Amino acid sequence: xxxxYNMNQVILPIDxxxxxQENDIAFAVNDLVESIPDEAFNCFYxxxxxxxxxxxxxxxxILCAYTQSVFSGRKIEALxxxxxxxxxxxxxxxxxxxxxxxxxxxxDVADLLRQCFVQFRSQLVxxxxxxxxxxxIDGTKIEANANKLTFVWKKSVERYSAGLVEKSNQLYxxxxxxxxLPAIEQDNLDELSTEELDEIVEKLDERIEEYDNQIEAxxxxxxxxxxxxxxxxxxxxxxxxxxxxxxxxKYRRDLAILGERNSYSKTDHDATFMRMxxxxxxxxxxxxxxxxxxxxEGQYTLAYDIFPNPTDTRTFIPFLNRIEKGxxxxxxxxxxxxxxxxxxxxxxxxNNRQRTPLITYGxxxxxxxxxxxxxxxxxxxxxxxQESDTFTCPNGKNVTFQYWSKKKDKAGFQRTFKVYECExxxxxxxxxxxxxxxxxxxxxxxxxxKWENQKAYIREVLSETKTGDIxxxxxxxxxxxxxxxxxxxxxxxxxxxxxxxxxxxxxxxxMAVNLRKYTVRQSHQSSLLHKNGPIYRMTIIxxxxxxx
Numbered sequence: 251x252x253x254x255y256n257m258n259q260v261i262l263p264i265d266x267x268x269x270x271q272e273n274d275i276a277f278a279v280n281d282l283v284e285s286i287p288d289e290a291f292n293c294f295y296x297x298x299x300x301x302x303x304x305x306x307x308x309x310x311x312i313l314c315a316y317t318q319s320v321f322s323g324r325k326i327e328a329l330x331x332x333x334x335x336x337x338x339x340x341x342x343x344x345x346x347x348x349x350x351x352x353x354x355x356x357x358d359v360a361d362l363l364r365q366c367f368v369q370f371r372s373q374l375v376x377x378x379x380x381x382x383x384x385x386x387i388d389g390t391k392i393e394a395n396a397n398k399l400t401f402v403w404k405k406s407v408e409r410y411s412a413g414l415v416e417k418s419n420q421l422y423x424x425x426x427x428x429x430x431l432p433a434i435e436q437d438n439l440d441e442l443s444t445e446e447l448d449e450i451v452e453k454l455d456e457r458i459e460e461y462d463n464q465i466e467a468x469x470x471x472x473x474x475x476x477x478x479x480x481x482x483x484x485x486x487x488x489x490x491x492x493x494x495x496x497x498x499x500k501y502r503r504d505l506a507i508l509g510e511r512n513s514y515s516k517t518d519h520d521a522t523f524m525r526m527x528x529x530x531x532x533x534x535x536x537x538x539x540x541x542x543x544x545x546x547e548g549q550y551t552l553a554y555d556i557f558p559n560p561t562d563t564r565t566f567i568p569f570l571n572r573i574e575k576g577x578x579x580x581x582x583x584x585x586x587x588x589x590x591x592x593x594x595x596x597x598x599x600x601n602n603r604q605r606t607p608l609i610t611y612g613x614x615x616x617x618x619x620x621x622x623x624x625x626x627x628x629x630x631x632x633x634x635x636q637e638s639d640t641f642t643c644p645n646g647k648n649v650t651f652q653y654w655s656k657k658k659d660k661a662g663f664q665r666t667f668k669v670y671e672c673e674x675x676x677x678x679x680x681x682x683x684x685x686x687x688x689x690x691x692x693x694x695x696x697x698x699x700k701w702e703n704q705k706a707y708i709r710e711v712l713s714e715t716k717t718g719d720i721x722x723x724x725x726x727x728x729x730x731x732x733x734x735x736x737x738x739x740x741x742x743x744x745x746x747x748x749x750x751x752x753x754x755x756x757x758x759x760x761m762a763v764n765l766r767k768y769t770v771r772q773s774h775q776s777s778l779l780h781k782n783g784p785i786y787r788m789t790i791i792x793x794x795x796x797x798x
Contacts, residue, residue, distance in 0.1 A: 276335035323347035394521035
């Protein structure tokens with residue numbers, strides 16, 4: 251005997267939602283997108299042309315596909331034909347892969363993704379799934395969709411550009427010395443501009459044309475041969491100056507793309523070559539990538555941004571500005587690792603934002619070690635007299651204040667140092683261990699009073715029980731998100747090019763990680779509630795009495 255099986259009969263129910271499990275991730279995707287205000291979708295409305303797919307539907311199917319580790323437009327199109335949850339979210343529509351790809355890189359989608367993160371955080375706060383007392387910030391490198399050997403280095407461009415200036419000036423002097431061309435007007439005597447190089451090429455063209463006319467007008471074979479011989483020189487110069495024009499334009503374009511960066515990729519101009527952790531060749535090869543910065547709480551990504559520079563220190567303040575402007579107000583505590591600890595970052599959090607930084611600095615752990623605290627040649631271990639403003643070196647000499655010094659870093663931030671100098675280092679038995687100054691010169695010490703006060707404040711704050719416990723959560727809060735993104739979701743490389751498009755794609759991926767984690771936790775809570783119900787408790791009581 252078999253169960254009834256008939257391929258020619260309509261099977262009910264028609265609504266595909268009945269085929270999904272109670273806590274299916276498709277419901278979480280649907281609820282999230284439906285929570286976005288309708289006004290956010292108005293920018294996609296078009297009065298003319300063929301009616302477009304609704305942006306809510308497009309957003310849902312792409313988010314759902316990303317939760318299943320499907321990032322290709324063609325594979326998303328295939329899912330719409332054989333995945334029940336995708337069919338339900340699309341309600342029977344089947345947009346092509348071109349439509350899907352065009353939508354997810356649309357500039358207006360960036361605001362929709364921002365709304366997704368805002369609404370998702372609002373749901374977490376309402377359900378008390380996050381504390382909302384602190385955010386945990388960290389960064390990671392994501393490989394760009396760029397070829398490996400398409401790098402352009404700023405130092406190389408500057409070196410070649412300087413060599414081009416030198417060669418063009420030398421050839422121009424040869425033209426004047428050989429009386430091939432008259433002198434042209436120069437704005438800068440040290441360098442020929444692109445316009446001036448073009449003018450030289452035009453004048454050489456005119457000179458070559460004169461030779462051509464003379465050759466055509468002459469009927470004497472010897473004269474024609476001599477004219478052709480003389481024409482070779484301006485032709486050679488014209489070829490070289492044309493090459494100078496093309497190269498100068500290229501170098502100018504390269505420097506404009508580079509900006510403040512040290513490199514870029516020819517296939518993705520916004521990507522910068524960085525050192526990745528997954529160095530398979532073990533040779534320190536740099537790869538084109540982006541620096542992803544995220545802010546988390548409860549292992550949920552609440553805000554994100556993409557930066558082209560590889561160091562986390564210089565991304566911190568722009569990222570905080572991005573959070574405040576587009577996502578949410580900063581909580582009381584901002585937690586990050588030592589890569590973000592700098593004088594500029596501490597100053598911004600304490601003075602501009604009035605928040606508490608729970609951020610260590612580079613020497614934080616080393617300063618706690620016994621060897622560091624007992625090392626005699628560290629300035630922090632020298633006795634200090636506040637009245638005379640002097641330190642005492644290990645040899646008992648006074649290290650007195652001399653003058654103030656100000657230094658600017660590459661980002662333009664200015665630091666102020668107090669410069670101290672030892673009164674006499676000549677004949678000191680500890681000289682070789684204490685200083686590398688040349689003979690006849692004394693050791694100088696640069697002391698940043700503001701930086702030392704900030705470090706003392708950080709040490710004091712992190713020594714407290716409450717703030718110490720919050721900082722202790724950093725590794726288990728923000729670090730697992732990168733593991734979920736790269737290992738569980740298998741998102742390790744971008745599939746689009748350009749910063750704006752990359753920012754959209756990483757937004758989809760991070761929200762997919764959030765939804766997967768949120769669905770799992772909701773399912774776990776539902777099972778616990780079910781087990782704690784009256785029927786479950788009565789069954790346990792009866793079983794216990796029966797055993798007794």
